[in-house]
Ligand SMILES: Nc1ncnc2c1ncn2[C@@H]1O[C@H](COP(=O)(O)OP(=O)(O)OP(=O)(O)O)[C@@H](O)[C@H]1O
């Protein structure tokens with residue numbers, strides 16, 4: 001392919017927060033009509049760099065040039081008027097507004113009279129969501145959407161700007177393989193129309209599949225820019241972590257333990273969400289739940305945790321039927337649930353690390369009526385070390401941590417509740433490929449200590465690599481249960497879709 005002209009030059013960009021450099025002298029040329037992958041460990045500076053390009057942050061030093069001319073991108077509106085749109089890593093949607101109102105927020109279409117042309121906005125929104133194959137009603141409130149649906153609304157919002165430079169910060173973390181494929185074919189179409197895309201993902205196979213070139217950042221420093229055909233997944237991973245020995249990502253599998261059931265769910269039903277679900281879990285077992293977005297896995301977990309009103313069925317913990325009507329009941333039975341919605345139901349942006357980690361386990365840290373700050377601090381240091389949480393200080397509010405590091409803090413909170421049964425809904429969402437390994441190891445150690453884990457994941461390789469048994473759901477029903485050597489992509493996809501021969 002002929003080398004295309006440069007559309008955006010990033011020249012010697014540096015960014016400091018309170019004197020700490022998060023980006024140091026980064027220079028990258030982005031070409032017209034290419035998909036440029038941007039990859040690096042959690043906290044490497046990816047989001048910071050693209051926030052500078054989209055006017056959310058200002059660089060401390062350096063220049064941005066569009067078509068060879070220096071530009072100052074003072075805010076989001078300036079970026080928009082220069083034809084730059086961003087799908088941010090953390091959603092920026094207004095829960096109390098409808099889907100179509102969010103898609104056109106700040107970009108409303110008006111009638112000649114000046115009134116909003118709601119009809120037109122509804123039509124265009126519906127068309128956009130249809131192109132993304134996301135069956136969301138345009139009049140639905142954003143608050144009622146799942147995270148995958150919110151992601152598609154956020155993508156639609158950016159696409160609606162018809163930008164010439166489209167920046168996507170981890171748009172696929174909440175999507176399954178099929179939805180990702182739909183998004184990729186759309187990105188391919190945009191590229192052929194000359195749109196430039198900067199694409200951030202922790203999934204090396206995605207970078208390899210869709211990008212023309214890939215840029216690697218490490219600790220805020222530019223490591224490499226390569227044509228995608230010149231590097232394989234392992235090369236990219238090595239450049240990211242800066243080491244030669246790249247550890248095997250999954251520890252050896254633990255076979256399904258013998259012994260008794262710690263959790264037995266029988267005939268559980270929630271109106272319009274799922275029906276007649278039965279499954280069981282043994283002490284120290286790592287059980288998987290696979291399925292497409294919308295298959296009912298998250299809703300099932302929420303129901304077991306007392307977050308939804310169930311119409312029928314029973315739940316038994318350690319052989320005894322229990323009545324879980326609210327999350328506090330679930331906690332009493334030592335159940336814990338890491339929600340897939342870290343931003344909406346997880347971390348508290350305005351709390352620091354210890355406050356977030358001990359949010360639920362706080363009573364363990366009380367000395368009389370006072371919080372034992374020292375104990376809290378020690379515990380925080382333990383988690384920071386185990387998961388290599390990158391934060392300039394424990395006092396930092398979570399909103400200033402990178403997405404992947406927020407996820408690690410959120411996971412620490414649930415581990416700190418000392419659960420007997422831990423339900424992890426997309427536990428490694430936004431986690432870099434190197435840090436994933438640590439989380440998998442940790443899940444293993446928990447299982448070895450007899451703690452049972454349920455892993456809900458849209459990443460097939462995650463359930464395949466970790467679990468000794470996998471239930472597959474489709475449209476609110478369990479359609480299959482695979483065990484040991486029978487767990488493979490093809491069979492999971494068959495049960496998830498009802499179609500043979502997919503993978
Ligand atoms: N407003 C801020 N104030 C202080 N530090 C910040 C701020 N924004 C980002 N940082 C720090 O900058 C570093 C880089 O963060 P950034 O969000 O760019 O990482 P990232 O590469 O996108 O990581 P991830 O893969 O986890 O999303 C992090 O250590 C983060 O804590």
Ligand SMILES: [Mg+2]
Pocket residue numbers: 046047048089169402403404
């Ligand atoms: Mg980021």
